[in-house]
Amino acid sequence: MTEKRNIAIIGAGIAGQEAASVLAGLGYKVTLLEKQERMGGMLNKWSKLFPDFSSSQQILDTVQVSANKNLSVICNADISSITKENGRFELSDNSSLKVYADLVLLATGYNLFDATLKEEYGYGVFENVITSVDFEKVHKSGKKLTTLLGKEPRRVAIIHCVGSRDAKSGNTYCSKVCCITGVKQAIEVTRMWPDCEVFNFYMDLRLYGSKYDSLYLEAQKHHKVQFIRGRLSEISERQDKGLQLKAEDTLQGRPLRMNADIVILLVGMEACEQNADLCRNNTLDLDENRFFKSKNIHYARNISTQPGIFMAGSCICPMSVNETLESSRSAAFLVDKSFRSVQVEE
């Protein structure tokens, strides 16, 4: 029966690919739709993963799917509409592409917060202010992080919660993975430049995962990373293109002014802008953070508010890589279960 069932998966990041792999393996006809030229999604931008510094490429290679008799992959397919007619879903992009499916799995992932919106941090204005994604790009290239003038940084500041837990940015939720990313990147900076001082400015460290706390301790004990509890108020550029930071050290209860050669902004995860388009012609709904709303946050996390549409990965909420993969398998299981229950009824 399974080979007669068509499933469309929107998004071929690791969530979409993992779910596609499971469902195609079960014999369903899966169409995987990716808006970019190539699969892999946001993980393509990452170099190493927390907490073990394993290669993101290794994960990409592991989940990589290829077309087979049960799986077709369509790239450059920016799906903007999902409608349901006569019991089938019709997915279309802004051109002539139309895909029909019995069930749909959303794996659209997330967007990165646009750091230029935090004007006071000067991203895009001061060249030595970079984002965590820019840092990953440098790391992935195999080069060392240097200042704009190509010099070894003597001091690097890493700023947590840029575009997360911040009403001014319109994102009051926690992006969850930034704290541990900040710890990871702090260690990576000290591995590049052992004499470089690294300061992490945080609100509170939300290190929720297995082995995350031990990485935090390692950063302090073995890499001399200093953690300052305080939110940055502004960054200014000095005459030598170095940066001046103003913050408050909330543990000491004192304002703080510091110079740094490079600042890394840990940009948060945001819901994709296309989510709103995908909700237009059906009963899909978004939550207060603009991610897809689950039918029930506890027992139906992967089930959307539109019957027949499921969800996987960080289109539901910010997730780490391992959570994303677990979420995908869970979604695939629920899709299979859904078909089977229909089959029993038939």
Added chain:
Amino acid sequence: MMKNSQVTVTKEIADDNYFYLRSCIRQNFFPGAEKVFLDILKNKLGKNIIDNANHISCTGIGYHSDIVPYETYQAMVARQFALMTEQGLKNAAVSCITSYGGYNEVMKTWKEFPEEEAKARKNLKNATGRRFEIPENISHSCDIIYKFRHDIAELAQYKLINKQTGKPLRIVDHIGCHYAKIFPEKGIGGAEQNTVLSAIVEAWGGQSVDYPERRHCCGFGFRHYLVKNNRSYSISNSKKKFESMEPYCPDMIITNCPGCNMFLDKWQYALAKIEGKTYSGDKNGIPVLSYEELAGLVLGYNPWDIGLQMHQVDVEPLLKKMRFDYNPDEKYLDAGGKFMGQPEFTGCLP
């Protein structure tokens, strides 16, 4: 060069028919500034701007010092608007940054809480019998100079060039806190990377120079200055700014706030008295001009007619850099040509 903001903040600035709302500090400490602003608008740009003698202080200093209640403040704003309505005008041109922030605060209050507007209307009616219409546009007078900066550049007799070196004058700016820090959408370029003054400087040939403490308060801070015991806090803020701009060797400071203009000008003298040093590399200090005064110079107004001799830090070194055609002997003559007395010395150190 000044970096441009990544966030585009554009605002509507009326292009004619203004009702001018003066600044207490500007007209007392730099009396030529408002005069030259009115003259530029009327006689150089051909605009209609009404300067109504019946309008009063916005009471902003009292309001921000918790002396004037907000209800009273709203009634004051209502009265200013009533005068504007009576003259058939709908565009406010505000000279003072404190007032500008205050008018915007009241407008926002009335939008969010219509009952407050109704109360202000009632209070105004009871007290004066007047009624008012909400302005269509409220712009700060620096916004208006910004809007017409290219027109002024076309009329300019002088460029902001150091004729001794042939290079653009290096100008640091200071934006008054209440211009855009309260309502970022009300300031050109927003709160953080404001460009209203840097765009003016660059349009007239100068070089706008960034410096780390550009966004820091000038030190006025209302109660920080007004309460005598807090004045060291006030002056330490000004010191922080001067220390920050010193390495860039600016030829002048441009401001858009009357209070900031006064503080950055006169606190240089106070700091010189306290510390025996200036931040300009000479005894004079860094000249501080408002955008109207700078527009006046660019357009070739006699510096003494626009009150530049009233500044603590002497502007003559700046005039010499520009090779400005002026008569130093007229510096302390009043409008009737009579000698009006002069300070023991100009600048910050004798």
